[in-house]
Amino acid sequence: MSEDTTLGAAVTEAAPSATSGAASVPRPSRRAATLAGVAAIGLWGSLALLSTSVRGLPPLQVLSSTFAVAALLGAARLARRGRGGLGALRQPLGSWILSVGGLFGYHALYFYALSAAPPVQVSVISYLWPLLIVLLSAVLPGGHLRRKHVAGALLGLAGVWMLVADGGAVRLSATHAPGYLAALGCALVWSTYSVLQRRFAEVPADAIAGPCAATAVLGLAGHLAFERTVVPTAGQALGLLALGLGPVGVAFFAWDHAMKHGDVLQLGVLSYGAPILSTLLLCVAGQAEASFQLLAACTLVTAGGLVSAVRARS
Template identity: 35%
Template sequence: MSYEDRPAFRIIGLSGVVIFLWGVTAWLRMLAGSVPPLELTGIALIGAALSSCLLTGPRGATWSAIRRHPWYAWLTVGAGLVGGAAFYFAALTYAPAAQVVVITYSWPLLFAIASDVYSHRRPAPLTFVSLFVGLAGVGVMHGTTAAPSADAWLGYVYALASGLCWVAYSLFVQVYSRPIASAYPAFFAVGAVAALLLQAATGGLVWPGSTGAWTASIILGIGPYGLGFLAWGYVVRHGNPRIVPVLPYAVPAVAAITLVLVGRVQPTLTLWAGCALVIMACVASMRTRRHAGRV
């Protein structure tokens, strides 16, 4: 069934859920405190595995799905989940959250290009314009700061690495010929084990030191890395391939609003101006790519 045959409201609704859940991730990472990035990834993926078990059908269907996937699917999906989350959490440890969100969620530009090239489509020039407007918007949103420190630069590198992991993961899910929804609990569980073993081998396990940190870590798993990835997997497989790549551009705006509401960022005129630019870029890019898909 093509994306035109899918109920539009379902795609739109799930896209909204994904954008919201990913938008609050930076705040939840702050609440998790000093938990190391790999360990936080492991805890989050355990929560994702447990929550996705309730949404992907009976256990027999999960085990049947596991046997259908080749080794490269396990490697790509597992590396995408662990790398994308761990690099993002590490970036938030070393660099300011606002800039990290901006850099990480510039990955839709690369995803849009990769998706079009893989499908033998020529990227529309206006798509690049709208995407760069979105990137300019997130830059305006957070204004200018002093020269970054060495730790901040390291955080920016981690943020870029996280974005590249999401590009690889999303493109693979979009083009992979076998459905993976029923196997998500196993993908999450394997990723959790890998992340915790890596943390134990490299720095030792440092469990959350408070109830609040535990709660934030678990919510990260159930929400952004459980429900969020199940919803995103459906959207990238069944949504309009010319619109889906630009949807995550709304995440920095949601993240900025969240950080303002919880008192982590001060509301400024540049912040709201940047949010407006991001929203305008998303709308313009969706309209452009929808029109190109009909040509």
């Protein structure tokens, strides 16, 4: 794998050559890939704040527009390679199905869940995906699920639960069962997509440009079929651009690279930091108020990350 397949300035390290005198083959650094995943989580933390700038626009229109920006970003990255750039899109059919299914499937289910159930319950259920990543990572080649990772993930889940519930009980109603199932589908789709990316480690991260374009087309089809187009204002257009470049653009490229080459278990636990960071940014922007629940949630998520990172004694 060439250095062009890494994200930005991701560090590569030389793999031992099979025979003496043979040229060494660079491979992505596990630490750099994990840091790319942390960067993705940080960018997802800005999703809620940036989303406030596109209020009033239909959700599928937002989905299509932001993924179109992400696809253009990917195309620009591929163009830097010259004529060989398009070769990154010629990948196994399984990789295409997994990526399009993960990107479009998650967002389609999430938007439906929000329309069929209260957002608090949707948030709690859909944010089971970090815990599922931790559990599913055990099936990866060489995967070893440890109690510290499960404990860390459960602490993170407790923190998110406390945050979205705002100190109250999260009550479920049979009336909203379809929405709950869709939210659970979100968690299953995203965790499965993330973990199975490891099977396509040879596919460069830049190849995600293709699935982003496909997701944009599917989102546009859904928008034209079920929504009325709203012409965005200048502020909304800037918001769409920011979303497409950040939480939808760079974040997905970074996450793809991280799931293929980074520490999946650690990233699963650290993913609970996204909703916490999201709320903190909303507080800084004056669109949410700091509370005891927020402090307690931050404490639990931080504790979960620390617990999962503790090295076992030899």
